[in-house]
Amino acid sequence: MSIRFGVSAILAVVLSPCAAQTVEPDPADIIAALIDRHLAADWQARGVKPAAPADDAEFLRRVYLDLVGRAPKVSETRSFLDDPNPAKRASLVDKLLTLPSHANHFASVTRNAWMPQTATNPQLAGFGFQFESWLRIRYRENTPADVVAQKVLGVPLQFAVVGNNQQFAQPLGNDPDGFGLAAFYQANESRPENVGAAVSRVFLGVKLECAQCHDHPFAPYTRGQFWEFAAFFADLSRLPNTRPSDTSTKGPQADKNRLTIPNTDKMVVAKFFDGTDPVWSDARTPRQELAGWLTRRENPYFAKNQVNRLWAHFFGVGIVDPVDEPGDNNPPSHPGLLDDLGAVFAANKFDNRLLIRAITRTQAYQLTSKLTHPTQADPKRFARMNLKGLTPAQLFDSLVVATGYREQSSRRGVQFAQFPQLGNPRSQFLNRFASTEKTTETNTTILQALMLMNGDFINTQTGFDRSEVLGAVVDVPGWDTRQRIEALFLTAFARHPTAEEAERFASYVDRGGAIGDKNKALGDIFWVLLNSPEFLFNH
Amino acid sequence: MFCSDSILSRRQLLRVGAVSTTLSVSGWMGELARATASGTGSKPKRSCILLWMNGGPATIDLWDLKPGHENGGPFKEISTSAPGLKIGEHLPKIAKFGDRLAVLRGMSTREGDHIRGTYLMRTGLVPSAAGIQYPSVGALVSKEIGDPLAELPNFVSIAPQRFFGVEAYGPGFLGPQHAPLVVGDNQFGRNNGGNLDSLLKVEDLDRPKVIDEATAAARLDMLRVAQEEFSANRPGAVSKSHAAAYDRAIRLMQSAGGKVFDLTEEKPAVRDTYGRNLFGQGCLLARRLVERGVAFIEVTLGNWDTHQNNFDQLKTLCGSLDSAWGALMADLKERGLLDTTTIVWMGEFGRTPKINPQKGRDHWATSWSTVIAGGGVKGGQAVGKTSKDGTVVEDRPVSSADFLATVCKVVGIDPEKQNMSNVGRPIPIADRGAAPVTEVVA
Structure with a gap:
């Protein structure tokens, strides 16, 4: 079954701020309605009876925990419960998004998701702090998700060699973001294959690292693809990137866009995940090439993955779940919804807060967690709030x-x-x-x-x-x-x-x-x- | 994925609840006690004790000496109770149990870094680039041989020093129900001082002194009702796990099981035999836990990272090791538990055969030794052989995965059994291709 809801019409509304002189509909309402329609159609098709709406108190505690990382204070609870304004839920979300604790909470959650190793490996913990501090500013400023990815991938780095097989990424120049951003590389040991695996997981939503050693058993990723992706980070490699015997013509970036697959003599040149090749130029580094491809509006991975991660934050379960294991044995629960949300997110300049405002206004987010009908039991139907x-x-x-x-x-x-x-x-x-x-x-x-x-x-x-x-x-x-x-x-x-x-x-x-x-x-x-x-x- | 080892099934809990809300907490506890008695009667058939030598022990000076070679150092070999098996002179008490020891002299692993080596030896695998959380050997083994309804946790970790990566000590994708109960966490440099009795107790096991028994009972009664009310219409893993953890915690507090951590119950002379240090008393606690049917216990002895003055340091370390392990073997044997208890001795790697200018030995994973002893082990032998200078394995090389598979075989587990991982892919207990050292399996 395929459900389409005229996304192009929605995009048109969202994208044309001067289309009409009448009161502009809030794009968050439009997106929330889109989500509601998708979920309602799914419930109807499956005979699912959604749970009752959450009362104000349940919504209040939930939205505090999800947005600012703590339960509300008594004074906050009393004033919200006593507020007669029918639009108070949306107003509360708008207010919470402006609090520093929102940026802190989201930076912490994101760092844990993107760099889980910094929470368990004491040697890497400091890099987690560094990067989280940088993320905090991004959330405070609501930096668009594509800009965040471009900054992470594009940061100019230099490398110091430590030990006999390791190197250490350091920021180059006086870029104020450099210190925080370099930590992303440092936490991944500044190795092309580690950084490549992390970037693929975090920004594409594709866990490629199984393919590091062998073709992925359950998904169509090959070992060659993994190393072609890792080759975008070949500037991290200490090993010579070209063999002395290699007499082929060297194009731009040739010293930074190719890697030898370890324990083989096979050399691979960086290639986009969809099989296309960058047009190499002296003006853009391989990492910048990758960032450009990744954050193009029509990129099939980036926007959907970002949307899916945000969805999983609020519902506990992603539309694709696990969020980084797509494949035939892990199909999206609502493919049409994911496609539409990805498109809307990209069309709205990857605006995180808009998406948050939309999700928190949906019927599904505002359902109680109390199970009132057996059809609500499957957490992937979002027919009651997951605990x-x-x-x-x-x-x-x-x-x-x-x-x-x-x-x-x-x-x-x-x-x-x-x-x-x-x-x-x-x-x-x-x-x-x-x-x-x-x-x-x-x-x-x-x-x-x-x-x-x-x-x-x-x-x-x-x-x-x-x-x-x-x-x-x-x-x-x-x-x-x-x-x-x-x-x-x-x-x-x-x-x-x-x-x-x-x-x-x-x-x-x-x-x-x-x-x-x-x-x-x-x-x-x-x-x-x-x-x-x-x-x-x-x- | 919840939770085969909740002590009380949902149905039992509901039955308790259904009796009436006026049922006193002692009635609730009575039900718990009956569940213990009926459901969990039999001890697990097997136990396993891991003696973890944090820092990388110089096995060339303990298990595979090189007398006459310049790499051999000053230590001499001594005979053991097994003909032909010789070990280092500073382990005389263990030598008496030579017939129960199998020394694997062909360990050849890949990681000479503390964190990666620790991870490798404790999980059998190198860290996954960013994804799969491999379980530690304690979680893997206790899941298989533990009793999910047991009164005590199936996996207890004594005095771990987890600075070489906490993930190598955890349950990984098996989930927290297989996490160790940790006592005496990170007590560096307190091996011989401090209050050993309190260090080795479960944290927060005792109810606060200001709370009397009647109040505690009333609180638990009210908590149970609140739990039931909240969870009744919010079924699922999260709320069930809450109820199960509280049940197990309360049971541990109230039952005799919690007393197992009270070492003052032991005679002072017995405690002296094990050595009045954290490792010695930890081994005593391990014996008490085995007596009560705990499936997997690990006890850590640290400070093996002997880059300087290896031989002086080793005399001290071997003193602690020999007393504690020797007493443990003797006690287990005396109680008839040595045939059902396997003791595994290992660190994250060995140390360089070549002695450095500081009279130390550095990290070395290419050729070193581990030991398996007791239940399920064909003792009295050394398997594998290193070269005269100790730098190369010449016979019967054993990888980390082979070793894990061997431990599995010895305790009676199928190393090829698969567990579902956090990435939705089944992972065998020991890595594919692992070959157990069958010569040591009794």
Whole structure:
């Protein structure tokens, strides 16, 4: 079945800002409607009954976690829930996109996805910081995705040889971006095959590295193709790129566009992934050639991959999933949607924020995570919101907000914790909760559960005599028990308790909990909430 | 992909929940205890202990001496309880168990860098360029021989020093349910000081002192209800895993199982025999864990990176190693556990046969030794041979993948068994083409 929705008409609207004098429709609404139509058609064809819409509280917590990397504060929750404006969800997204924490969160998520090795290999961690700092500015400025790719690929580098078989990429000249960008190469050991594999994975969405040693078993990529791609990064190679016996005519860039496949005497010249050849020129380096090809509007890989990654961020599952393993045994769940979104993204100058504004306005993003019909069970149908695990930083930042923990500003900068630091809860949480899993497959470990149940941090924050938020909840004069319970729900879950919950927990507190102490009983409630899946996951 | 080893099935949990919301937590725990008793009765048939020598041990001075050659250094050979098998003079206690040892003298691996070598020896593979997360040997083996319903975790890592790459210690694509329970993490330079008893305990295992038992029970009761309510209409891996991890953690806290980490239960004389250092007490803990049916335990002894003063350093290191491992062998044998427990000894590589001007040895992966001992092993032999100067394997070369396959065979696992990886491709436990050293398989 093929679904087309007149993308060209949409493009025309989006691309012609001066087409009409009447009120311009927000392009985000147009794109959201496009997504809605694709998903609705799929649901209808499969007899899927989508879940109910998420209420304001569920949407609020979700969009805070997805956009700024933490749950909302009580004040933010109250003001949003009390706001009568029917357009408040879209307004909230627009506001959150302007916050520095949005840029920080997205830079962190992107760095983890693009350079997973910097989260686990201590020797490479510093490069992760460097690159993430650069990404942070890109997200703050909403730099278009094609410009980001062009900068990463085009950065002028020089190389220092270290050891007998390694070299180290360094920025050339005074380009202010150079330091951050060089880190991308350094984190990939400045080797053509590593950088080539990373670029293919990150910007094309094609994991080529299996083809490094042999033809890809399940996808049509050959070993030759891998090395032809890696050859765009031949300037990283220390080995001579031409054999002395090679008497063929040397064209422009000939010293930078060819590689010998290791352990063979086969020389390959860089070639685009679609089989076409660059027109080599003295004006453009091979890496710049690749960037130009990659970010052309009609490039079949780049825009779709970027869209798909963003989609996976919000839904936990990509339209192609895994996002970098396309192939016959991993077809897109909604091929028409992916094609259309890629085209729209390219046509709108690769504007990340526009796409975010569109996705967060869709019906699918605003569905509840509660399963109400068996047909919603398949996460790839997006018929209810998928339950997602939190990144370690999302978890700790949400704990900080929920408990009022006063964290020293110097410690807020800790983003990588190979080893937990004594007396620094952030580093301890980042270490204990570090994970490379898909968010929809997050596993809780025994040590994580023990830390949340018995660890110092939660113990302190659920003791009314030491916890900021709990202490305040206990101390507010004139509140009855239900109001105190309500405050704890708002700070931990960003919602009001149900009548049944209010009754159950209030009766526990009013009878003094297990040991006849109402204040401690409130601490018990707070402990229960912070240990609950509703707090620990993004739903 | 969740979660064959959740201790309580969903159905059991619901049954517990269905009894009533007034059921006390002790009732809940009672159900947990019964599940333990009925579902998990039998111990795993096999256990495996990995003695991991962080930094790359000079195996030429321990297992494959070169007396009379200038590369041999000052150490002498001694006989073992097995006729014909000789090892280094600083391992006299282990020598008494020569009949249970198989020394592989033909190790020839490719990686002479700490991080890459560690990854290679612990996973059997070199790091994948950017994608596949290979599991460590502990995760691979414990998944196969562990009991998913066991009270204790199937994989315990004691005193690891993971600065040579944490990924070489993890469960990789097998997922966190196969991750090790880590105790005594990264305790550098505290081998002989510090509070060993508390270092080797599970972090946060004890409930905070300010929380009394009645309160703890009430909290868990309320948490269970909250868990149930949230998860009832949000089925799936994430919420199930939360419930399972809390179940296992609570069980570990409340059961006798958690006591296994309390080394003060052992007689002081026994503790002395193992050596009052982190590795020695770690080996004692390993024995206690084997007694309780834990499938895979690794104990790390660090500081083998002897670029200078190799021989002085080795005397100290061998002292710790010999006491601890010797006591471990003796205890296992006395308890009838040596036939079902395989002990693997290795580091990330060996060290150069040539002695450098600082009387040290540098990194060397071309020709070195590992040892397999105990259950499933045809002991009393050395397999493979290096040249007179120690620089070349002349007979029976063994790669890292061959070695992993050998460990599999010895503990009774099919090394060709495949696991689904994080990239949706099945990966065999030992790399394709790996050939186990069948001579050492009993």
